[in-house]
Structures are given as C-alpha cells and as structure tokens.
Amino acid sequence: MRQLDGALQLVQAHPQTLRWRACALALPLLLAACVTPPAGPDEIPARPSEPPTEPRPSPYGYREDAGYARTAEEVSGPAVINLLNRARSDLAAGRAEQAVASLETALRIERRNPFVWQQLAAAHLQRLQMEDAEIVAQRSNSFARGNPYIEVENWRLIATARSARGDRAGARQAREKMAELQDRLED
Numbered sequence: 001m002r003q004l005d006g007a008l009q010l011v012q013a014h015p016q017t018l019r020w021r022a023c024a025l026a027l028p029l030l031l032a033a034c035v036t037p038p039a040g041p042d043e044i045p046a047r048p049s050e051p052p053t054e055p056r057p058s059p060y061g062y063r064e065d066a067g068y069a070r071t072a073e074e075v076s077g078p079a080v081i082n083l084l085n086r087a088r089s090d091l092a093a094g095r096a097e098q099a100v101a102s103l104e105t106a107l108r109i110e111r112r113n114p115f116v117w118q119q120l121a122a123a124h125l126q127r128l129q130m131e132d133a134e135i136v137a138q139r140s141n142s143f144a145r146g147n148p149y150i151e152v153e154n155w156r157l158i159a160t161a162r163s164a165r166g167d168r169a170g171a172r173q174a175r176e177k178m179a180e181l182q183d184r185l186e187d
Contacts, residue, residue, distance in 0.1 A: 068150075080113060087106070113143070114143040114144040114150045117140035118153055121137035134161040137155075140154050148184050149185070152185065158174040
C-alpha cells in the first residue's frame with residue numbers, strides 16, 4: 001500500500017515527466033505495430049530466419065560457374081569500381097594520399113574486398129611505407145580465399161616491401177611463394 005501511495009504522489013507531483021516517460025516507452029510498440037501488419041486468424045506470424053551455420057561464400061574466391069575472379073571489376077559493386085579507378089589514376093599521377101583516401105572509402109563499402117586491400121598495399125609502397133604495404137598485402141591474402149590471381153600480386157608487393165626494408169631472406173621467401181602460385185596458374 002505504501003508503494004501505491006508513493007507512486008500516486010509521484011504522478012501528482014510530476015505529471016509531465018510521467019507522460020514523457022510513458023510516451024517514450026510506448027513509441028517503439030506503436031512503430032512496430034505500424035510496420036508489421038497484424039496476422040489474420042488463419043495466419044501464423046513468420047519466425048525470424050535462423051542465422052546461417054556457415055559463413056556466406058566470398059565472391060572473391062573460387063566459384064564453380066566462373067572460376068577465380070581476375071579483376072575487381074568482376075566482383076565489385078559500381079561505387080567500389082569507381083573508387084578503385086580514381087585511386088589508380090591518382091597513383092599513376094603520383095597522388096598517393098588521394099589514392100589512399102579513395103581506397104579507404106572503398107573499404108567502408110566492401111570491407112573484405114581483397115582487390116581494394118591490394119591496391120591500398122600498392123599505395124603504401126608508393127608512399128614508402130613498407131611495413132604498412134606488407135601488412136595490407138597480407139590482409140588482402142587473408143580475404144582472397146585462395147584466389148591465386150590476387151595472391152601472386154600480393155606476394156610481389158610483399159617481396160618488394162621486404163626487399164626495400166633490407167629483408168633479403170623474407171623477400172626471397174615471398175618471391176618463392178609468388179613463383180609457386182604462378183606455376184599453379186599455368187597448369
């Protein structure tokens with residue numbers, strides 16, 4: 001009984017606050033009612049689909065119908081393709097900073113696109129950021145899903161970065177991996 005008296009006093013003392021809180025609590029329910037049509041007597045509301053047990057296949061790896069993607073244009077959306085083209089033009093003109101900005105925007109759109117990561121590695125090489133170039137090329141390989149067309153170029157970028165840093169053994173190892181992948185492509 002005491003709790004009821006306390007609640008009544010609260011309502012009488014602060015009627016505006018209570019109304020706003022009630023509206024804030026009721027608003028999500030009202031919006032849900034507007035979006036979801038009520039089920040008829042013979043209809044059973046649909047249950048949310050179960051999450052997939054396996055991750056969705058990446059469009060960048062092997063596809064039965066098309067093999068491995070050789071270029072970004074085969075698997076990327078139009079916005080990413082435009083940003084990649086802009087980055088390529090900027091790199092060719094020596095504007096590595098602008099290229100990096102375009103590529104980072106492309107990665108916000110397609111976070112797992114190994115072609116974008118690869119181009120970003122090339123931009124880091126042009127900026128003489130060898131460690132970043134190697135890390136980004138390895139990141140591209142992680143998203144390549146075994147695509148040798150992507151991995152060959154990434155290992156070339158890694159070899160270049162390692163060589164520039166004076167890591168002869170690491171550069172040789174990268175070139176060997178690149179040659180192994182190229183042999184696989186020729187088969």
